[in-house]
Amino acid sequence: MTADPRAGTVADGPAHALLFLTCRRSQPVADTSQSDDMSPTARTGLSAHWHRLSIRQKQVVWAWAFLAVPIVFYIVVRFYPTGNAFVLSFQEWNLLGSREWVGFENYVDLWNDPVFWIVFVNTFEYLIIGTPISLVISFFVAYHLDKVRFMHGTIRALYFLPFMTSAVAMAWVWRWFYQPVPIGVFNNFLAQFGIPQIEFLQSTSIALPAVLAPAVWAGLGFQVIIFMAGLRAIPPTYYEAARVDGVSNWTMLWEITLPLLKPTIVFLVVFSSIGFLRIFDHVFNMTTNNPGGPLNSTKPLVLMIYETAFGGRSQMGAAAAQTVVLFVILLIVSLVQLRILRDR
Amino acid sequence: MFSGLRTTVAATAVSAAALFAAAPAMAEVEIEYWQYFFDARVTAMEQLIENFEAANPDITVTMTHFPYANYRTQVAAAIPAGEGPDVVQLFYGWLNDYVEADLIQPLPADVFSPAEIEAEFFPMVSAMEQDGQYWALPTAVRSLALFYNERLFEAAGIDGPPETLDELVEIAAALTERDGAGNITQVGLTTGMTAQDHHWFREVLVRQFGGSPYSDDYRTVTYNDDAGRAALEFYTDLQEEHGVTQVLFMDEPQAAFRAGRAGMHIDGSFRIGALNDTRGLNWGVAELPAGPDGTRSNYSSYWVNAITSQAEGEKYDAAVLFMDYITSAEAMEIWLEVVGELPARQAVGMTDENANDPVYGPFIRGLAYANTTRFADESAQRQLMVEMVERVQLQGASVADSLATAAEAEQALLDDYYGE
Numbered sequence: 001m002t003a004d005p006r007a008g009t010v011a012d013g014p015a016h017a018l019l020f021l022t023c024r025r026s027q028p029v030a031d032t033s034q035s036d037d038m039s040p041t042a043r044t045g046l047s048a049h050w051h052r053l054s055i056r057q058k059q060v061v062w063a064w065a066f067l068a069v070p071i072v073f074y075i076v077v078r079f080y081p082t083g084n085a086f087v088l089s090f091q092e093w094n095l096l097g098s099r100e101w102v103g104f105e106n107y108v109d110l111w112n113d114p115v116f117w118i119v120f121v122n123t124f125e126y127l128i129i130g131t132p133i134s135l136v137i138s139f140f141v142a143y144h145l146d147k148v149r150f151m152h153g154t155i156r157a158l159y160f161l162p163f164m165t166s167a168v169a170m171a172w173v174w175r176w177f178y179q180p181v182p183i184g185v186f187n188n189f190l191a192q193f194g195i196p197q198i199e200f201l202q203s204t205s206i207a208l209p210a211v212l213a214p215a216v217w218a219g220l221g222f223q224v225i226i227f228m229a230g231l232r233a234i235p236p237t238y239y240e241a242a243r244v245d246g247v248s249n250w251t252m253l254w255e256i257t258l259p260l261l262k263p264t265i266v267f268l269v270v271f272s273s274i275g276f277l278r279i280f281d282h283v284f285n286m287t288t289n290n291p292g293g294p295l296n297s298t299k300p301l302v303l304m305i306y307e308t309a310f311g312g313r314s315q316m317g318a319a320a321a322q323t324v325v326l327f328v329i330l331l332i333v334s335l336v337q338l339r340i341l342r343d344r
Numbered sequence: 345m346f347s348g349l350r351t352t353v354a355a356t357a358v359s360a361a362a363l364f365a366a367a368p369a370m371a372e373v374e375i376e377y378w379q380y381f382f383d384a385r386v387t388a389m390e391q392l393i394e395n396f397e398a399a400n401p402d403i404t405v406t407m408t409h410f411p412y413a414n415y416r417t418q419v420a421a422a423i424p425a426g427e428g429p430d431v432v433q434l435f436y437g438w439l440n441d442y443v444e445a446d447l448i449q450p451l452p453a454d455v456f457s458p459a460e461i462e463a464e465f466f467p468m469v470s471a472m473e474q475d476g477q478y479w480a481l482p483t484a485v486r487s488l489a490l491f492y493n494e495r496l497f498e499a500a501g502i503d504g505p506p507e508t509l510d511e512l513v514e515i516a517a518a519l520t521e522r523d524g525a526g527n528i529t530q531v532g533l534t535t536g537m538t539a540q541d542h543h544w545f546r547e548v549l550v551r552q553f554g555g556s557p558y559s560d561d562y563r564t565v566t567y568n569d570d571a572g573r574a575a576l577e578f579y580t581d582l583q584e585e586h587g588v589t590q591v592l593f594m595d596e597p598q599a600a601f602r603a604g605r606a607g608m609h610i611d612g613s614f615r616i617g618a619l620n621d622t623r624g625l626n627w628g629v630a631e632l633p634a635g636p637d638g639t640r641s642n643y644s645s646y647w648v649n650a651i652t653s654q655a656e657g658e659k660y661d662a663a664v665l666f667m668d669y670i671t672s673a674e675a676m677e678i679w680l681e682v683v684g685e686l687p688a689r690q691a692v693g694m695t696d697e698n699a700n701d702p703v704y705g706p707f708i709r710g711l712a713y714a715n716t717t718r719f720a721d722e723s724a725q726r727q728l729m730v731e732m733v734e735r736v737q738l739q740g741a742s743v744a745d746s747l748a749t750a751a752e753a754e755q756a757l758l759d760d761y762y763g764e
Contacts, residue, residue, distance in 0.1 A: 094414065097444060180590070296731075
């Protein structure tokens with residue numbers, strides 16, 4: 001008696017379940033002879049529908065059931081706020097009070113704001129300087145790294161390392177690199193040779209490239225890896241045929257490698273363009289005292305949005321309008337790039 | 345033994361009195377208090393709550409704190425939803441927004457009489473009055489003073505801190521060091537509008553050169569005149585003419601001072617704790633140097649507590665009692681001891697002991713002649729000061745033009761904020 005009950009329940013569990021299942025299975029058969037008012041309670045609505053579906057239809061239902069989770073998530077977390085931001089861009093709201101309709105006022109103010117146009121130009125400077133430079137350097141590295149066998153993995157890992165490093169930590173280290181003497185590495189080095197100081201972050205002309213440099217460096221590892229994957233995907237037979245024909249390396253690069261890398265290049269151009277258009281963490285962390293300074297010379301659009309929204313006055317409507325502008329810029333730039341690079 | 349017995353008797357008497365005083369007033373009430381997270385402030389408030397609960401056993405105060413970055417958003421979201429605190433801490437500069445959004449209610453005049461507040465608190469607290477009612481009150485206030493590195497002073501053979509702006513320049517020159525190429529390796533005085541200098545410029549320098557930064561209601565910019573130009577010229581000349589400083593030397597003014605690479609540094613009383621933790625730094629504090637005609641001025645800022653619009657009925661009564669306690673002299677003394685922030689009541693701050701304290705003294709004496717800027721958007725208004733100096737230093741703009749541009753931009757910002 002002492003041990004049996006436990007053993008009994010364990011054994012009973014599956015047995016009961018089996019019995020239950022067989023009962024349920026056999027029920028319709030048994031019930032057919034009986035009255036019809038018992039079956040509706042067991043078999044109404046969904047359950048009846050479900051049993052009428054074919055296996056294929058059931059699979060579709062299951063697929064949608066699983067897909068529904070991320071769809072609901074995206075609607076709640078992405079699409080609803082995005083739609084809300086569009087609405088908010090026509091309103092005035094400081095987080096504390098109620099929202100008020102102001103029509104296109106936020107957009108008109110933005111158009112008339114001289115800082116917006118400086119920021120607009122900066123944003124494109126990040127894109128126009130950053131994208132080609134990072135692509136050329138990463139292609140150069142990938143092209144040569146592809147030919148290197150000695151310590152290949154180690155070298156590749158070294159290039160990839162900055163990509164894995166926190167942008168915040170990197171920005172602060174570079175910020176100190178750029179300081180004037182006595183603490184800046186670059187300027188201390190220059191001072192040793194009697195070369196005048198370079199005011200990296202305290203200059204309206206040099207500050208933007210100075211802030212961009214670590215951002216380019218950080219993205220390099222990722223681009224190198226993608227380029228190398230693209231290079232590996234080119235069939236070696238093309239090169240063998242070219243070599244048989246006695247074609248120069250230069251021609252092989254122009255006629256075989258680059259044309260066949262086009263999908264890779266399209267992907268990287270679009271991807272890195274979006275990255276540079278949305279640059280924020282490097283700029284913000286390297287200029288925290290004077291965000292986007294000096295004199296707004298390094299301020300990108302995302303930083304302006306951040307300041308408008310979460311600065312002293314919390315102008316959420318104006319910030320939403322700026323966000324819509326950024327969205328439109330990103331959309332246009334991506335579409336144009338896809339069109340140009342695909343058709344050629 | 346004797347004093348121990350006396351304390352016990354006194355404590356019993358006090359708690360008995362408190363018990364009888366509080367008991368008929370209300371049944372068990374729980375109120376919520378919110379502030380942003382800063383270690384010392386939380387510790388001090390815990391101590392205040394403990395004392396308050398001992399005196400009012402029927403009231404429980406629950407404190408919730410948030411990281412500074414989310415604080416404003418959390419409060420804004422919670423109070424209208426009825427989830428928020430009954431007593432809330434806010435920055436003095438946010439008062440307008442809170443009043444307009446109906447997040448807080450005025451303090452009852454029978455407990456917090458405006459006349460009494462004006463007589464007992466330091467003068468800048470009057471910024472918390474609107475339409476004859478006080479909406480919020482501080483426990484503690486902050487002001488500016490001149491920190492100086494005693495070791496560097498000794499090495500340069502200087503006896504003491506500067507009394508006037510002329511002496512400031514003179515002493516700063518003696519403390520400045522350069523390498524062979526002429527690069528500054530040690531500044532006499534730290535500067536940077538991004539730190540506390542924009543307050544020094546607005547409320548101190550402009551006034552010392554005979555002007556006033558704003559109209560009395562702080563809705564009109566008035567620094568674009570001869571006094572303002574003289575003040576800005578003095579400030580930019582520190583680097584351009586006298587070469588005794590370099591803007592953002594070593595990235596941040598306080599970093600240069602803590603590293604022992606700066607002779608003098610203007611900062612707020614909240615810096616005391618960090619400097620105490622810096623090993624090997626011998627520092628002293630002095631009042632801000634007086635102006636050319638002997639005028640002294642200072643800038644004060646503070647955090648206040650207010651009763652939210654959500655507190656009603658017995659919670660409201662409890663919130664009033666709690667507000668009364670945390671703005672009492674006793675609370676201020678605890679706050680000074682734990683946080684290092686200065687008492688908001690003159691009688692507590694200006695005791696001989698406090699006013700002559702070598703560290704707190706200069707700050708407390710500064711409170712007597714301090715002004716408080718009523719900001720519409722502090723960070724945006726600071727940014728305009730930063731750019732004003734940058735135009736002179738990086739783009740070669742004239743002091744007069746740059747000042748005029750800044751004044752115009754700030755006026756536009758104020759007009760926009762006050763809806764004019």
